[in-house]
Structures are given as C-alpha cells and as structure tokens.
Amino acid sequence: MSVIRLLFREIEYRKLNFALGLVSVIAAVALPVSILTMCDASNREITRLMRNLGFNLIIVPADTNMSDFWDRQYADKTMPEAYVTRLSQSRTLMIQHLVARLQQRVEWRGRKVLLTGALPEVPMRYGAQKSPMDMPIPKGEAYLGFELANSTGLKAGDALELTVNGRTRKYRIGRTLREQGSLDDIRILLHLHDAQDLLNMPGRVTDIQALSCYCKGADLSTLRASLAKEFPDTRVSELRTQYLVRAETRATIERYAAFLLPAVLVICAVWVGLLALSNVRDRRHEIGILRAMGVSSVKVAALFLGKAILLGLVGAAIGFPIGTWIALKWGPHVFPVTAGKFAAETQYLWWALLGAPLLCAIASYLPAMVAVTQDPAEVLREE
Amino acid sequence: MIVLQDASKVYRTREREIRALDGVTAHVEPGEFVAVRGPSGCGKSTLLMAVAGMARPTSGRVILDGDDLYALSPRRRAAIRARKVGFVFQVFHLVPYLSVWENILSPRLAGAHATDSEARLVAERVGLAERLSHRPAELSTGERQRVALARALLNKPKLILADEPIGNLDPENGRAVMDFLAEFNQEGGTVLLVTHEDLAASYAQRTLTLERGRLLPD
Numbered sequence: 001m002s003v004i005r006l007l008f009r010e011i012e013y014r015k016l017n018f019a020l021g022l023v024s025v026i027a028a029v030a031l032p033v034s035i036l037t038m039c040d041a042s043n044r045e046i047t048r049l050m051r052n053l054g055f056n057l058i059i060v061p062a063d064t065n066m067s068d069f070w071d072r073q074y075a076d077k078t079m080p081e082a083y084v085t086r087l088s089q090s091r092t093l094m095i096q097h098l099v100a101r102l103q104q105r106v107e108w109r110g111r112k113v114l115l116t117g118a119l120p121e122v123p124m125r126y127g128a129q130k131s132p133m134d135m136p137i138p139k140g141e142a143y144l145g146f147e148l149a150n151s152t153g154l155k156a157g158d159a160l161e162l163t164v165n166g167r168t169r170k171y172r173i174g175r176t177l178r179e180q181g182s183l184d185d186i187r188i189l190l191h192l193h194d195a196q197d198l199l200n201m202p203g204r205v206t207d208i209q210a211l212s213c214y215c216k217g218a219d220l221s222t223l224r225a226s227l228a229k230e231f232p233d234t235r236v237s238e239l240r241t242q243y244l245v246r247a248e249t250r251a252t253i254e255r256y257a258a259f260l261l262p263a264v265l266v267i268c269a270v271w272v273g274l275l276a277l278s279n280v281r282d283r284r285h286e287i288g289i290l291r292a293m294g295v296s297s298v299k300v301a302a303l304f305l306g307k308a309i310l311l312g313l314v315g316a317a318i319g320f321p322i323g324t325w326i327a328l329k330w331g332p333h334v335f336p337v338t339a340g341k342f343a344a345e346t347q348y349l350w351w352a353l354l355g356a357p358l359l360c361a362i363a364s365y366l367p368a369m370v371a372v373t374q375d376p377a378e379v380l381r382e383e
Numbered sequence: 384m385i386v387l388q389d390a391s392k393v394y395r396t397r398e399r400e401i402r403a404l405d406g407v408t409a410h411v412e413p414g415e416f417v418a419v420r421g422p423s424g425c426g427k428s429t430l431l432m433a434v435a436g437m438a439r440p441t442s443g444r445v446i447l448d449g450d451d452l453y454a455l456s457p458r459r460r461a462a463i464r465a466r467k468v469g470f471v472f473q474v475f476h477l478v479p480y481l482s483v484w485e486n487i488l489s490p491r492l493a494g495a496h497a498t499d500s501e502a503r504l505v506a507e508r509v510g511l512a513e514r515l516s517h518r519p520a521e522l523s524t525g526e527r528q529r530v531a532l533a534r535a536l537l538n539k540p541k542l543i544l545a546d547e548p549i550g551n552l553d554p555e556n557g558r559a560v561m562d563f564l565a566e567f568n569q570e571g572g573t574v575l576l577v578t579h580e581d582l583a584a585s586y587a588q589r590t591l592t593l594e595r596g597r598l599l600p601d
C-alpha cells in the first residue's frame with residue numbers, strides 16, 4: 001500500500017470530483033493556449049498589415065548630422081525642392097503623402113521658435129490619388145502653434161511679423177493650432193515659398209516626408225536602396241510612427257490577454273480549491289483513521305497535493321490540444337491574412353505542463369492543510 | 384501498559400465548560416482486558432483518544448508502554464500508534480474505495496512491516512479470505528467490523544483500543560468480534576474497550592466506570 005496507489009484508487013472511486021476538477025483545468029489551459037496562439041497570429045497579422053500599409057520615411061540631405069536631426073527635429077542642411085517633384089513622378093514608388101519642408105529655429109519675440117515652411121502635398125503622378133492629410137497653408141498666411149498663441153494672445157486674423165537675418169516679413173495668422181503636447185506647440189507654419197523667402201533659401205528644403213510609402217514587394221532596405229540610387233545626395237530614415245502603432249496595437253492585445261488570462265486562472269484555482277475542500281470533507285473519516293493509524297501529516301498532505309498535481313498534468317495534456325484546436329479552427333476566420341501561418345505553439349505545452357500542476361497544487365494547498373490539521377479524535381468519535 | 388495520572392480534559396465553548404475527564408487516575412497492566420463503561424457523554428471516548436495520543440489532556444499525564452505521550456512530539460506519538468496500537472471503532476472507518484485486502488494492508492502507509500503472507504493469515508483468522516477483493520460497501524456490517532479487526536491486528540500491536548466495537552452488530556456478529564479481541568488478549572495483547580454493551584463488558588477482566596468524567600471507585 002502506497003500513497004500513489006491510494007491516490008489512484010480514490011480518483012477511480014470519486015470519478016465525478018476528479019472529472020469536475022479536470023474540466024476546470026482543461027478550460028484553464030485550453031483558453032489561454034487558444035488566446036495566446038491567436039495573439040501570436042494577431043501579431044503576425046499586424047506586422048503584415050502594417051507592412052502593406054507602407055513605411056513612413058523622411059528624406060534629408062546626405063550630410064545631415066542625424067544625431068542633431070533627431071535632437072532638433074530638423075536638418076541643418078538643405079537640398080533642392082525639385083526632389084519632391086521627381087519623387088512624385090516615380091513609376092515604381094507609391095507614396096500616399098509627399099510633403100516638402102524647410103525648417104529652422106528662429107528668434108521671435110524673445111524666444112526660440114521652430115519655423116516650418118511646408119509645401120502643399122504634391123500628388124503622385126502615377127497610381128491612385130489620396131486626399132491630402134493636412135490643409136495646405138496659403139501663401140501670406142501663418143499658422144501659430146498652441147503655446148505661441150497662448151502665451152502671446154495672438155489669434156486668427158491678427159498680423160504676425162517675423163525677422164530673420166535682417167529680413168522682415170509680415171503675415172496674417174490663418175489659424176492657431178490645438179495643443180499637441182509636442183514641438184508643434186512652438187511651431188510657426190508658413191507656406192514653403194514664404195519660408196524660403198524669409199530665410200533667403202530659394203528652392204531649398206531641409207526634408208521631405210514620404211508617408212505611407214510602398215514599393216511593391218519591397219521591404220524597407222530595398223526601398224531605401226531604391227531612393228538612395230535615385231537621390232544619391234540624400235539619406236532616408238524611417239519615422240517611428242509605424243513602430244509606435246504596431247507596439248500600441250500589440251500592447252492593447254497584451255493588456256486584453258493580461259486581464260483575461262489571470263481571470264481564467266483565478267476562477268480555475270478557486271474551483272479546484274473548492275473541489276479539493278469538498279474532497280477533504282468527504283474524506284474526513286478516512287483521514288481520521290489514517291492519522292489514528294499513525295500515517296504522517298506529510299503523507300496525508302501528499303494525498304491531496306499529489307491528486308492536484310495529477311489533475312494539473314492531465315488537464316494540461318488534454319487542455320493544450322483542445323486550446324490549439326480552437327485556435328487552429330477559429331483563428332483563420334479571425335485573422336484571414338495570416339491564416340496560412342496558424343500553427344501549434346508547442347512552447348505553451350511546456351508552460352501548461354509546468355503551470356497547471358503548480359496552479360492546482362497552490363489551489364489545493366489550503367484544503368490539504370485543513371486535512372492535515374483536522375482533529376482525528378473529533379472525527380473518530382462521530383458515530 | 385497504560386497509566387493515567389490525574390488526567391483531566393476540559394472542552395470550552397462560548398457558553399460553558401465541559402469536563403470530559405476530571406482527574407482520572409488509572410492503571411492498565413500489559414495483557415489486561417479492561418472495559419470502560421458509563422452513560423453517554425461521561426468521557427469514555429475521550430479517555431480512549433487520550434490513551435491513543437490524539438486528545439491532549441488539559442492537565443495530568445498519559446503514559447503508554449513507558450512513554451509519556453504528551454511530552455512527545457505529534458510525530459513521535461503517531462509513530463508509537465503505528466507501532467503499538469490497533470483501533471476498532473463502532474462505525475468501522477474503513478476506506479470505502481479500497482478493497483478488503485487493501486484496507487487490511489493500509490497500516491503499511493504508516494510504516495507497518497507486515498508481509499503479504501502475514502496479512503493473508505490475519506485475513507484468514509477473521510474469516511475474510513474469500514472476500515479480499517470486495518469493497519466495504521459489498522460486505523455485511525459484521526464482515527466490515529472483521530476487516531477493521533484485521534487491519535488493527537496487522538501491525539501486531541501491543542494494545543487494541545476498541546470504541547463500542549459491537550455497537551452496530553447483531554449478537555452473533557458481536558460475539559464473533561469479541562471472541563477475536565479475547566483471542567488477541569489471550570495471546571498477550573492488552574485491550575481497552577469502551578462499551579455500554581453487557582455482552583462486550585462480559586469479556587473484560589476488569590471494568591472502569593466513568594461518570595461525568597470521574598472514575599468511580601471499584
């Protein structure tokens with residue numbers, strides 16, 4: 001007679017108790033496995049979709065110091081404005097939004113502001129046309145960042161005077177911008193040609209934004225190589241927006257999973273714990289006589305914890321294929337683009353085989369302690 | 384074999400205090416067959432559990448085969464029970480999912496070293512050789528008590544503690560169970576029997592009478 005034999009005999013005798021526990025563990029394994037498998041697929045899906053959406057690129061003069069660029073948010077070198085026209089005539093590139101800018105920090109009313117001259121979006125000559133993202137800035141007008149408008153009290157319709165290197169120009173404030181919480185709040189936006197005139201840089205731009213840039217079948221490096229070939233005196237960087245969107249989407253899914261998975265696990269643990277407690281109550285006389293015979297508390301605890309571990313192992317072994325089946329069966333309907341890439345994530349099997357017995361053991365710990373500490377004298381006196 | 388020295392056991396509830404044992408002093412010699420009698424609630428079962436090392440007296444001492452039981456750790460007391468004591472209860476307390484054979488062997492869980500052939504001899508002795516594969520639910524009450532007896536005898540105890548062992552049995556089965564206990568006693572074992580049955584008490588060489596936790600003089 002051993003603890004193992006007693007354990008299996010009891011399971012065989014109280015099949016319902018074990019089966020109810022098993023259903024709970026299977027659910028606790030299957031649900032996370034299916035959710036996590038689908039999350040993995042979803043990440044692949046997002047990556048793929050984002051790739052299809054294209055890249056957001058910024059093209060700056062080749063000799064731009066990129067450390068300074070990322071620090072100041074504008075290039076200190078310039079390149080010909082004509083590049084934007086050349087880009088718009090490309091037959092291989094598909095760029096949904098093309099914006100040329102000339103930027104420089106200037107002094108205005110005793111403070112440093114970012115002067116940005118932007119050309120209205122240049123439409124691509126070939127391929128489908130997209131509506132521009134921003135309203136074009138009319139010549140002679142200036143758009144004022146939130147902080148600048150707020151601190152000076154200037155509003156739409158007021159006059160704005162700018163002086164750079166002895167050149168003074170007057171503009172009408174076309175609009176004041178909403179708070180962005182970014183560099184945009186200290187930005188003065190002009191039409192590109194007005195900015196070129198003010199800065200005395202005719203026909204020059206500091207950067208070109210090529211947004212939602214897509215080259216059929218090409219990844220970022222191919223795209224960069226293609227641009228480098230076309231414009232050898234420029235360099236191309238990817239704007240972080242795409243990464244941020246991807247990371248944000250992934251974080252949203254992870255937050256969702258982070259809420260759902262613990263909830264499932266807690267419900268399962270409570271259920272297993274309650275079943276174990278009910279099992280302890282059913283077996284109080286048996287425990288009482290075992291303790292009376294001199295069976296140690298360790299062995300009595302082992303009866304319950306051993307059962308819990310077995311429950312976890314069997315639940316994991318059954319729950320994993322069920323969870324995977326659910327993901328493989330329903331996942332392709334939810335994520336049609338990456339449907340072909342749905343596969344069993346075997347790493348979750350190992351996690352399940354480790355985690356489910358641990359969860360069951362933790363859930364059964366308290367009931368096991370109840371069994372160990374119950375007073376055998378009290379139970380054995382019962383008739 | 385058993386020495387109780389001014390043993391008292393008090394159960395306290397919110398409303399009142401119950402003195403299950405009240406200054407009990409008694410001696411049971413090795414090889415004696417002693418019955419403990421008295422009305423319901425007089426403390427008979429508490430006395431039995433105190434002797435088994437499972438109900439610590441509020442005051443006083445319980446010495447079993449030379450060991451001051453409650454001076455020892457619970458683990459040591461459990462080891463003493465496993466080695467020296469067998470139990471027989473009114474409601475048998477068999478493990479329902481084990482067969483007769485497995486129930487008889489269950490003291491092995493506590494470290495009893497009986498071999499299979501010794502266990503078979505015990506089963507034959509109580510007349511259960513043909514019923515070894517049955518479960519307790521498939522047995523008559525008399526047979527169940529005989530399984531409990533065989534289980535108690537497996538580890539060759541020095542002492543059998545029996546709490547109303549024939550309380551649930553008809554006279555014929557009751558006599559059979561008492562005959563086994565008498566046989567154990569004749570072979571040198573000590574029996575402490577709690578009963579209110581005259582039949583059971585008639586097997587004892589000596590009777591201790593408890594009333595409201597106090598031992599009445601002989």
